[in-house]
Amino acid sequence: VKEVTIYIGGIHASDQPQLVKTLLGSCISVCLFDPVRAVGGMNHFMLPHGVASDGDSSRFGAYAMDVLIGAMMKLGGDRRRFVAKVFGGAHVLNVKETANGVPQQNIHFIREFLENEGFPITSEDVGGYHPRHVHFYTGTGKAFIKRLGAEKRARLLEAEQAMPVATAPAYGDVTLF
């Protein structure tokens, strides 16, 4: 099978059996799957630090979900059949887990989003202190998680902290015909 690795801000969807991989710290990946058409896809996103309650930061996550949903619909998927698997939201910082930290905000956001969209969560592995490797098979909807040791944390943390600004999606154009 073809293998594709995605990074923060990325998405990949396919109607062919492919293996999508990513490495998560406090970020979230959602794997969506349409079991009838065997269309699967994954994204990888993070809400920016510190502004999660103002409504603005959720656009990062909402946009990542919109792009994934749109890509899967283009491949013949039907959102009414989508099921979701949710991974990530680890505390990679060496601080105590708090209710309003970035990982918790990410987890809260995605649960609420999926509920609003009506996508059942068929599998979830979120929170905790360990980074995760995610392997998702687009043809079957199966996902495998490998938890990584603490030595990977520092590097991941550095990468993630640099990312929110770099991956902030600009608002799209408005065109009147």
Place this chain on the structure above:
Amino acid sequence: MEADLVITDVNMPEMDGLTLVKELRARPAYRFTPILVLTTESGDDMKQRGREAGATGWLVKPFDAERLRQTVSHVLARRRS
């Protein structure tokens, strides 16, 4: 019931947004109704297809809520004048 304004995505189940725009435009009640397309589709060819289908405007996600409000007010005002 007739709508004053329609906002639609492109990638939707059963009927895609461009087909919806075409079908609405074919109805007398919707010939001049503002129809905004709000979508992650940002390609010029898609926008052109939207224009040809009869869309009033094309807004690419992610969108700014205030900008959407302004656009809605603008096309409604334009419709009335």
